Amino acid sequence: MTGEKKEIAARVRVLREIGEISGETLAKELGFDPQEYAGWESGETEFPIGSLVEIANRFNVDLTELISGEPSRLKTFCVTRSGRAPEVSRRPAYTYWDLALKFHRKKGEPFLVEAAPDTEGKPLAMNTHPGQEFNYVLEGRLLISVGGHEMELGPGDSIYYDSGEPHGMKALGGSRARFLAIVL
Numbered sequence: 001m002t003g004e005k006k007e008i009a010a011r012v013r014v015l016r017e018i019g020e021i022s023g024e025t026l027a028k029e030l031g032f033d034p035q036e037y038a039g040w041e042s043g044e045t046e047f048p049i050g051s052l053v054e055i056a057n058r059f060n061v062d063l064t065e066l067i068s069g070e071p072s073r074l075k076t077f078c079v080t081r082s083g084r085a086p087e088v089s090r091r092p093a094y095t096y097w098d099l100a101l102k103f104h105r106k107k108g109e110p111f112l113v114e115a116a117p118d119t120e121g122k123p124l125a126m127n128t129h130p131g132q133e134f135n136y137v138l139e140g141r142l143l144i145s146v147g148g149h150e151m152e153l154g155p156g157d158s159i160y161y162d163s164g165e166p167h168g169m170k171a172l173g174g175s176r177a178r179f180l181a182i183v184l
Helices: 003-018 023-030 034-042 049-058 063-068
Strands: 087-091 094-098 109-115 132-139 141-146 149-153 158-162 167-172 177-183
Touching: 003 034, 003 049, 003 063, 023 034, 023 049, 049 063, 049 109, 049 177, 063 094, 109 167, 132 141, 141 158, 141 177, 149 158, 167 177
Parallel strands: none
Antiparallel strands: 087 094, 094 109, 109 177, 132 158, 132 177, 141 149, 141 167
16 A cells, blocks of 8 residues: 555544544444455555545545545636546556546546456456446446446446445456546
8 A cells, every 4th residue: 555545544544533433333334344444444455436435425524635635625616637637546457537636525526447458357356335326438348247237338338326236347358448437
């Protein structure tokens, strides 16, 4: 885990402690596995981005504050120029760029996500988090599994789903896949 990821874990821990709630209680309240949550907060494993969204909502802070340690300030609009979106989370199979990091009190979290081309031979990394998610494929082919149903998506295809269901995706065909993901 990079220093940035440890800082995120520390900010989550401080919010939890200020709220006088145990890690196990918070995990159960948000529908996370308590052991998995303990690994996230200790820095052993990375917080999934959807889980950070839920934690930010629980403590009434912007995701921006959890990720960067700085408050969001933009209230009318937020422009993110091509190639300049801040990278906010790294998991082995995915790279995320926040498309509205500095917008205050977003109702959804929009990301550009890239599934690495070397994920095809590996099993899907499954994830769950409360809420819903919308994915729109921009390039490449993507295998996605939601609630045990697998489907292949290509450019222009989209899916909207209950992100409380186990879900995961990976690039197909030896090329990266890029998609928009909006976590609600």
